[in-house]
Amino acid sequence: MRETGTLLSFRPSIKVLDATMRDGGLVNRFDFSDDWVRALVRANVRAGVDYMELGYKSDPDLFDKSQFGMWKFCRDEDVLTVLGGVPEGIKLSCMADVGRCNYERDIGPRENSPFSMYRIATYINTIPAALAMAEHCHKMGYETAVNIMAISKAKEKELSLALDLIGNSAADIIYIVDSYGSIYPEEMRVIAERYLEAGEKYQKAIGIHAHNNQELAFANTIECTALGVDYLDATVGGMGRGAGNCRMELLLGFLKNPKYKLAHILRFLQQCMPYIREQGAKWGFDPAYLLTGMLNRHPGSAIRFVDEGRTDYAEFFNELLEQE
Amino acid sequence: MRETGTLLSFRPSIKVLDATMRDGGLVNRFDFSDDWVRALVRANVRAGVDYMELGYKSDPDLFDKSQFGMWKFCRDEDVLTVLGGVPEGIKLSCMADVGRCNYERDIGPRENSPFSMYRIATYINTIPAALAMAEHCHKMGYETAVNIMAISKAKEKELSLALDLIGNSAADIIYIVDSYGSIYPEEMRVIAERYLEAGEKYQKAIGIHAHNNQELAFANTIECTALGVDYLDATVGGMGRGAGNCRMELLLGFLKNPKYKLAHILRFLQQCMPYIREQGAKWGFDPAYLLTGMLNRHPGSAIRFVDEGRTDYAEFFNELLEQE
Structure with missing residues (x-):
């Protein structure tokens, strides 16, 4: 029997992942100052956020490094330098896109890395390549997630095959990703049930990454939570590409586990987010x-x-x- | 058997009510120019919106008329003058607050009025007064709704009694109102089921008026729609008190009835809403x-x-x- 929550209880298996620097990096070319990054880590640790995704592991041979901040590349040594080591009280995550990451060269053993988790972002037609990456990351000792993007465009049959393939892989977590912000809650509940069934069959956790095009990112996230989805993505102020993401402040306001402390995110919102807007980054509903x-x-x-x-x-x- | 919709069908009994001037009037002291009002009526008619609420029937003996635009008072003769008669293709609605409306003096027979509907806004402890107002409006020939505000503060038992009282009254429609924007979709579904049960028992239609404090106004509105709630409030650009309301552009983008034509609302958004912001009116998520x-x-x-x-x-x- 799958464990779910009620409006007055909480499920300890829920994990909140802050994707502010990763999805938010898409709207400011990953140009976060070192002080700002350290302040966000501090805020997340104090707020009880479980994971923090710092950016992408992009292949520097494919992108002009002078055009992007370091968080597009997330070299282990840069992360350790900026953070002064591996922070306590939170796990660090990094995203790797299929086809944009030289993972065999750039993702080494976990014991030498600040990261605990790699999340592989894939379209449905590149799942085999994603699974090779997941296999590599798993072997290197990382928790591994596969995020299937743009599922609102995928055919029923394709999605079933994809869930079976990932189910039989080394991945620990399968993420529902509403890339286009096109999924309504009643559809999202059906999708979540499918993922959760696959998760039970193959012993994988399920995650949700929602976009706010129709002001449904938070609603879709909490609907998934109620059904048993455990890994919840959010970003401070909803910072993220286009309409942005599920707001961390809304999510922590909703979750009942007393380990989550909204006030630290509110303080960060006040003190550190105006700088990002002043730099010219744009996101949010339009x-x-x-x-x-x-x-x-x-x-x-x-x-x-x-x-x-x-x-x-x-x-x-x-x-x-x-x-x- | 209650009729509901699916994501690919529509229920002809659904009615969309534009509350831009009424809830929006709360953030600009009802200071809408005549041209702007006429443009909104035109946009709503073309967009297929069923009802348009122009403002409140407030008692001029209780409020300083020099401090508010005419739409706080909605005198029949003012409405007819500005609109050049009764517009075709849309029904006009007016809101009357319990205790703030001299209804026996100011709400006369429907045949002399531009309005088709009165909506009585009441707290749960003033239901008897609201029902007297509803009775008067019904006798005068109007469609009549009772909007129970702040239900998130009401006790279970009180709400049951309220629904029974309104059920036995002359009101045609009972509105769910999430005044504080505090209701999550899974709670809203339970509330909607309660109202719909009362609606079936007493042959009343049910409506929903949501607020966007937690970016859930649209989500809550469409969850209610899927269960059988027929009267849906929205405002252009979400204009309304505080965090605002369910955005009309989101709602018309969701509804499947081809009579609803989103493009006319989009044009109004572009051409006429910047003026309202430039005047200094503030609303939206914070x-x-x-x-x-x-x-x-x-x-x-x-x-x-x-x-x-x-x-x-x-x-x-x-x-x-x-x-x-």
Whole structure:
């Protein structure tokens, strides 16, 4: 019998993962100052957040390092330098994209690394490559998650095959990812049940990473939580690509485990998030994101729309419909 | 058997009510220009919105008329003058607060009025007064709704008694109102089931009016819709007190009835909503609203916090906890 929670109880297996620097890094080219990073680690530790994802393990041969902050590459030695060692009271996570990470060269044994977990981000058609990466990370001693992106575009049959493949792999966690912010709660409950069934069959934990295109990121996250999903992604202030993510402040306000202490995130919000906005980073709900979300499209065109300062939403809606 | 919808069907009994001027009027002292009002009526008619609530029927003996726009008072003759008669293709609604409306004097027969519906806003302890008002409005020929506010503070037993009282009254519609934006979707589903049971027993339609303190207004509205709630409140851009309301653009993007045409609301958003912000009206999500929402408090203190330009969320959280 799967353990679930009620509005007055909590499930100790729930883990909160702060993805502010990773998903948020997509809107400021991973340009976080060292002091800011240390302040976020401190806030997360005090708030009882379980994992903190620092960024991507991108292949420096594929990206111009002068164009991005170090958190796009997350070299172990850089992380250890900035943080002054491995922080206590929180586990560090790093994301690796299929095809953008030279994992055999860049992901070494866990005992020499600040990271406890690698999360492999994959589209459904690159699952075999993702599983090879997961296998490598598992062998190196890391907790390993596979995050299947853009599932709102996947066919039923494909998703079943994907869950079976990951089920039989070395991965510890399978993540539901609503990349386009297009999934309504009643659909999300059906998806979560499918993942949870696969999780029970193959002894994998399930996670949720939601986007806020339709102001449903928090709602979808807590619906999943009620059904038994254990790994919950959130970001401070919802910082993340396009419409952003589930807000950490909403999530910690909801969770009943007394280890979570919202006040530390509130303090960070006040003291450290204005700097990020002042630098010019943009995220958060805009009607353009609702349009790509409701049409189940990649948010790229909406991000350009917002970046260009456009507000002709009806015209943008027409443009999107003409591409159907 | 109650009729519900699916993600690919629609229920013709669903009615969308635009409350932009009524709930939105609370953040700009009902100061809408005549041209702006006419543009919103046009947009709503074209978008297929069923009802439009223009404001309150407040007693001019209780409020200083020089401090508010005319939509706080909604005199029939003012409405007819501004709109040039009764608009076709949409029904007009007006809200009357218990204790703030001289209804026997100010609400006359429907045939002389631009309004089709009166909605009586009441706290649970003033239900008898609300029912007297509903009885009057019904006799005058109007559709009549009773909106029970702040139900998150009501006791189980009180709510049952309230539903029975309204069930036996002349009211046509009973509204669920999440005044504090404190209700989570899994709670909202339970509440909606209770209201819908009362609605079946007494042959009343059920409505939902949600607030966005925890970014759950849209989620709660569509959860209610899926269960059979028929009257759905929304406002353009979410304009409304504090964190605001369910956004009309999200709601019309979700509803499957082809009569609803989102593009007209998108155009209004672009052309007419910036003016309201430029006038200084403030609304929308802020961490302060999540705090009053999660603590099930009236948003008044959060509204002051935001108005004062405060961002010391952790301190505000302390202040709220000290009042527990």
